[in-house]
Amino acid sequence: MASSALDITSLTEDQQLALQQYTSVTDQELDAALPLLQKCQWNAQIAITRFFDGDADTVDPVAEAARAAPPPPPAQSARRAETLMDSIPTRPGGSRGRGAGNGLEVAPRVVPTPESQMTQPLPFPFSILLLPFNLTYTIFQRVFGAVGYIFPFLPRLLSRFYSGRASQPSRDSGRRPLNPRDTAARFIREFEEEYGVTHGTLPFHEGGYAQAFDLAKRDLKYLVVVLLSPEHDDTAPFVRDTLLSPEFVNFAKQPSNNIVLWAGTVQDAEAYQVASALNVTRFPYACLIVHTPSVSSTAMSKIATSAGPITAPDLITKMQTAMQERSQELERIRSQRQEQQASRNLRQEQESAYERSLAADREKARKRKEEEAEKEKTEREERERAEQKANAARNLAQWRRWRAQSIPAEPGPEAKDVVRISLRLPSGDRVVRKFTPEAELEELYAFVECYDLLGEEAQTSEKEVQEPPGYEHEYKFRLVSPMPREAYEVEKGGRIRDRIGRSGNLIVEKIVSEEDEDKEEEQ
Structure with missing residues (x-):
């Protein structure tokens, strides 16, 4: 099947995940990425290796992908959309979420699920049957909300009584769902208005989590993820004393640290899905994510985490320690990428020089051919004029002899x-x-x-x-x-x-x- 005619929605979950991993690392278009992934049996690691080595056409990756590919998964419905829960490991300590013997937990790439796909509408007959229950639930929710507004300590007390201090993230279903970029803009605006800071005080990434994730992986930067929950009492002190402290602001803005800062509130659907994917059980939450080639050639892992209140010096020290441990490995990868990019640039320059030389040879051949054609035309015209002149001279001599006789x-x-x-x-x-x-x-x-x-x-x-x-x-x-x-x-x-x-x-x-x-x- 040609890549131009391939419907992306018809791909399975694993194929879509492999496509996202490949495009996020190589920054290739879909038309160029799909044929190589098909050759590699949808093995993203082999496709990325072949792309950076430049031998996708000389080395047959099909046999290698067949050997490295896991057993085929059971067939899934084409209507199934990618959700956050598909990327969450089934066991916190399972092999899917951990690195091979190094204790690192792989950070998933979360693509927010559209609001229309999160809840499937009930058929009309069932909605009619459940209408009394829905009205009763709505009235109870309104009454409970009014009581909670009058007595603010009741919701917090019930929340702690129900789930204790370690609680799962909760999402406000009443907030209007937006696309990732607009959601990030809304969070930044509300954050600045609530805490009275100017725009740009913290260098928040003005995009979705998946965009920040791909940016950090492509440029080998550190992704700092901050998740807040307005329902927790420690959120406001954490923001004022830790995030907005001069030490952390300087740490986040320092260009040499190569930090991409992304933050969100679990009231939004995207941040809620990110919190669930990262197994967040306590707020406020912060983690440091970076590319870890020791786990795999495309893995992004959490190298430092912080749950609950923490001072700015302690948070900075924890992140700087983790960054120092990974600095040599990242420098090695940067050097490899620079060498690969230099090789590609040199190859492109050589191909460009060859094309220019070939164009110059074509131009010389064209001019020589035109000169030869012009010369042949001139000689032909001279021969025709000479023949005409000779014929005219013969006719004139014959006419004079004929006229002299008459x-x-x-x-x-x-x-x-x-x-x-x-x-x-x-x-x-x-x-x-x-x-x-x-x-x-x-x-x-x-x-x-x-x-x-x-x-x-x-x-x-x-x-x-x-x-x-x-x-x-x-x-x-x-x-x-x-x-x-x-x-x-x-x-x-x-x-x-x-x-x-x-x-x-x-x-x-x-x-x-x-x-x-x-x-x-x-x-």
């Missing part, structure tokens, strides 16, 4: 009423030629064009030549009379006698085209 002979001395034209050629030679009165102006142009082919020897030796097919001749000169200057264009046609007269002196002027001008300028 020019009538010059009238003899006995001819009368002839037209006598004196021509000055571009070479400087002067030629006098007689034409019949009916001769067209084009015949005069043809005489000038074919003058060098009109010799008697050329005419006798020249064979019959055909007009080149599809060729239209264009004269590259014009005939002009010098004074007054007048040009006799061949396009206007007409007879020589009508256009020029019985005689005339004409100059042959060459017509220079734009291409010829460009060639002359280049030369």
Whole structure:
């Protein structure tokens, strides 16, 4: 199944827990985390090891996960949602909640259960049957609440009489349930208003317990969890004398201590679930949680706890002692992560350099290919122009020979009423030629064009030549009379006698085209 099509809600409880552990440590997206966890048979420890070692693709983790995987759990309903009680060890001293021979109790990651999933509504017929009992219970609760408001010592006395000094956390079901971030904001606001402190006096984490838990695990910081219960008399002195003391405030704000401080009141659903998961039996409660690789590669354990009233120096000393015991181990893990990150950065830089080099080679190949194509195009155009020029020259030579054969002979001395034209050629030679009165102006142009082919020897030796097919001749000169200057264009046609007269002196002027001008300028 593709990761993009995998429905997370269809995962079992153990699979969701493995996914949460893996993403909290590696900070990967779900699309990248799900395929590796599936390969590792949903063993989070093996998946995390393969991720940081960078050999998830080279080493087959399936066989190793199959050997390390526990027996498959019984099938569970897909509708079952993750709750706090699923993470609570069944026995306080059981193997699930303790480290292997080191006395550390694993701290669970608590995801608050939505209010809609904590209580399942009864079907409508049952609700109708239980309506009298619900009304009776509501009236009794209201009356007992009014008596407790008038006599405040009665609820405390009954609470101590019922459960003694060690009591389980109680939750106020009347408080409006909010999401973890809003719940944390509400607690901080009520804490500051009740004890008269400004915002930021204590660096509370403005998010849920799971977010603070993941932050401490990812950055290898110490998570200080403080749980308060307004029903206990020791809460207010503990807050004023211990939490708000200058020593503890400095201890929590000191950057070198790497502390993430999260606090809550058990009146809220999330803090209540956290208290139940941490097996809290006495308030006020504080504990220090940190990553303990000696237990497992992903475990977060409680290394120091405090239940009940305690002075600030004693609490700080207890936490500092536990932090010193774990400092070397955390430094070793930080060094390993830095080396792994440096290796990943180096690999990324090498891959980036390779990609840049490959892109440069592609660009060079593209430019070379374009230059070759441009060169081939230029050569092809030059060949085409040369062929066109050669064809034009052959057609012009054939047309001149053909036209020279079709020019009538010059009238003899006995001819009368002839037209006598004196021509000055571009070479400087002067030629006098007689034409019949009916001769067209084009015949005069043809005489000038074919003058060098009109010799008697050329005419006798020249064979019959055909007009080149599809060729239209264009004269590259014009005939002009010098004074007054007048040009006799061949396009206007007409007879020589009508256009020029019985005689005339004409100059042959060459017509220079734009291409010829460009060639002359280049030369």
